[in-house]
Amino acid sequence: MARNDLSEATLGCLIGGAGPAGLGFLFNAIKRGAVEQLARAGTIIVDAGSELGAGKLGDYQIIANSVSDVFLDCLRDPLLAPILAPLHASPTYRHLRLNAQEAPALPIVGQLFQQAAGLVLPWLERQYGIPTWRQTRITEVTCEGSGYVVWLEQAGAIRRVRTSSLVLNLGGKQTRSSFAQSAEALGLELPERAPIDSSDSLLRLQPEALRQRYRARLKDGGPICVVGGSHSAFSVLDNLATALHHDGLRELTLVHRSPIRLFYETAAEALAAGYDFDPLQDICPISKRVNRSGGLRYRAHEIGRQVLAGQCIGGTPVRVNTLHLDGSEAQRARAQALFDDASLLVQGLGYLPIVPELRDGDGRPLTLRTLRGGLDSDAAGSPLDQHGQRLEGLHLFGLGSGLAVDPRLGSEASFSGRIYGVWQFHNDASREALESVLDRLDKPRGAFRQAGDALVEHA
Ligand SMILES: Cc1cc2nc3c(=O)[nH]c(=O)nc-3n(C[C@H](O)[C@H](O)[C@H](O)COP(=O)(O)OP(=O)(O)OC[C@H]3O[C@@H](n4cnc5c(N)ncnc54)[C@H](O)[C@@H]3O)c2cc1C
Known part of the structure; x- marks a missing residue:
């Protein structure tokens, strides 16, 4: 050797x-x-x-x-x-x-x-x-x-x-400055004193630690916003809802750039589930899977499906309001107002x-x-x-x-x-x-x- x-x-x-x-x-x-x-x-x-x-x-x-x-x-x-x-x-x-x-x-x-x-x-x-x-x-x-x-x-x-x-x-x-840059690219300004946390640090907390860290934020009364549309962002919604609903959490807000995409093995499966997709843009030409790379899977899929249907998520009484940044001024202004008032902004926009x-x-x-x-x-x-x-x-x-x-x-x-x-x-x-x-x-x-x-x- x-x-x-x-x-x-x-x-x-x-x-x-x-x-x-x-x-x-x-x-x-x-x-x-x-x-x-x-x-x-x-x-x-x-x-x-x-x-x-x-x-x-x-x-x-x-x-x-x-x-x-x-x-x-x-x-x-x-x-x-x-x-x-x-x-x-x-x-x-x-x-x-x-x-x-x-x-x-x-x-x-x-x-x-x-x-x-x-x-x-x-x-x-x-x-x-x-x-x-x-x-x-x-x-x-x-x-x-x-x-x-x-x-x-x-x-x-x-x-x-x-x-x-x-x-x-x-x-x-995930840094504050990379969050500020991504927000700027969407026409949004991060208030200097915005209470920001990263999805990376939040997702590493066990439920009790998460509760201890964020419980006080509920008393502020401002919205709790998760920014992003990936597996991480939906996992954050899930973990926050599970840890904090006993403390009175009833509402979360998701601010996302791309449409919420769900993964399905086949187009027939997606159609049977009533999921709306673009047959040209969302299907992989090789595997024929729907949203093969960008779709939410397993637990995150379940949460995504509940969010799209306007249901409470993960067996909790917590609902998620969604704000899609679709390029319109009206949505941008709504998002800025949320950023200005938020009790917590969770960055889930990538690494x-x-x-x-x-x-x-x-x-x-x-x-x-x-x-x-x-x-x-x-x-x-x-x-x-x-x-x-x-x-x-x-x-x-x-x-x-x-x-x-x-x-x-x-x-x-x-x-x-x-x-x-x-x-x-x-x-x-x-x-x-x-x-x-x-x-x-x-x-x-x-x-x-x-x-x-x-x-x-x-x-
Ligand atoms: C929330 C989340 C969920 C994910 N879920 C999945 C999933 O379900 N399935 C999946 O396949 N992938 C998943 N991923 C993607 C990916 O697999 C993981 O992020 C994985 O941990 C990335 O591996 P890495 O080696 O790039 O980085 P890390 O896991 O961060 O490992 C980096 C290594 O580098 C070392 N290191 C760091 N700094 C230094 C230094 N200065 N000098 C020497 N060593 C250093 C660390 O000790 C560590 O061992 C997920 C990612 C995230 C963020």
């Missing part, structure tokens, strides 16, 4: 972030039989956490938007089988297998991937000498020559590591990628270009910088970065967002990144290799 030769001048690949996206890349490398090549070139895995594999996914107190079998499918491969065999004795795995066609709670999915990572990461180190540096935070990345210098903070010390390829999936964030400080070789700051819903990247997740320069060798495809829909795989025409999902990370989203990393390992590294600095420097 190849060993990771740490005396090499430059790493072949640094995998930054071992959450669902980073883990998907690693699993893909195993399935593709590419680990030996990665190890020979020098590869390390770096994550700020100590329990790896689940990232934030297991923290969300909601039901998944796919059935258990979709998650189990990520672990099904002849090359993974011997490594993951001990997982079969795990109660988590057995529970998911027994309920394979039901949508599980995300904390259970998180447990599954944490346990899978607990087997795969030590195996990579044992068999191939690919180490995992836990509790190691990436703080800065410098593009030098044709590679990257990655700054790491580990046990209070700073290290620098040189690498030819950098697979960087550190998760996503930005978490990216450490980026600099060019001369120390000048670099930023990554964004397009609606994510980074302006190619199919391998390589982004453009602010000058329109492609950052070859850098790959981001996790939460907030996102890959656009691949027309070869199909989607509905009305969907213009990004695809995020564990199955995608383990399959299509990381495949091109992996091929690109392997391709680069085959090529001479030019200027960067000539730099000849030590692999690890203590600054």
Whole structure:
């Protein structure tokens, strides 16, 4: 077996972030039989956490938007089988297998991937000498020559590591300023003192914690508004209604840009449910599913259906008023009035990628270009910088970065967002990144290799 030769001048690949996206890349490398090549070139895995594999996914107190079998499918491969065999004795795995066609709670999915990572990461180190540096935070990345210098903070010390390829999936964030920008694009102004929270932090609260945090807001009497139209936004409505109806909550407001879209396996199923859809725009030409990429599924579908029907949601006495920002001045003005009066505004308008400080070789700051819903990247997740320069060798495809829909795989025409999902990370989203990393390992590294600095420097 190849060993990771740490005396090499430059790493072949640094995998930054071992959450669902980073883990998907690693699993893909195993399935593709590419680990030996990665190890020979020098590869390390770096994550700020100590329990790896689940990232934030297991923290969300909601039901998944796919059935258990979709998650189990990520672990099904002849090359993974011997490594993951001990997982079969795990109660988590057995529970998911027994309920394979039901949508599980995300904390259970998180447990599954944490346990899978607990087997795969030590195996990579044992068999191939690919180490995992836990509790190691990436703080800065410098593009030098044709590679990257990655700054790491580990046990209070700073290290620098040189690498030819950098697979960087550190998760996503929702900031007040990104909310303000999205609102501005809709002609809305966020009042300076608006009480804002992100769907990301709200969805990680268990019901009692959620109640403690928001109960007082009910006394203000102002509207509680959720802004967005995705799985997250409907999960927020559900969790708020469930936690707060005993305290008198009866009404929530949803402000959304796109129409509320529900997922159906077939057009016939959608018609039978009385769901109104556009046969040209909303059906995937390949799978024939209705709102395949952008439609609400499972528990969020149920909540969405109740909202569309004007019913109380999730078995509570809470109703949801909807305000569709359809481009009209009247709707914009109504939304602004809500923003001005709200007791709570919950941001559910998407994510930005978490990216450490980026600099060019001369120390000048670099930023990554964004397009609606994510980074302006190619199919391998390589982004453009602010000058329109492609950052070859850098790959981001996790939460907030996102890959656009691949027309070869199909989607509905009305969907213009990004695809995020564990199955995608383990399959299509990381495949091109992996091929690109392997391709680069085959090529001479030019200027960067000539730099000849030590692999690890203590600054
Ligand atoms: C509310 C919500 C619900 C979702 N539901 C589903 C679902 O049902 N099904 C599905 O398939 N997908 C779902 N997703 C999408 C996606 O699968 C998850 O968001 C997933 O957690 C994203 O994985 P990630 O690896 O990109 O980021 P994260 O899960 O955030 O993981 C990031 C990793 O990077 C590490 N890290 C962070 N900063 C640093 C640093 N500076 N240095 C080193 N390491 C660092 C973290 O410790 C972590 O391990 C959902 C997303 C959201 C927001």
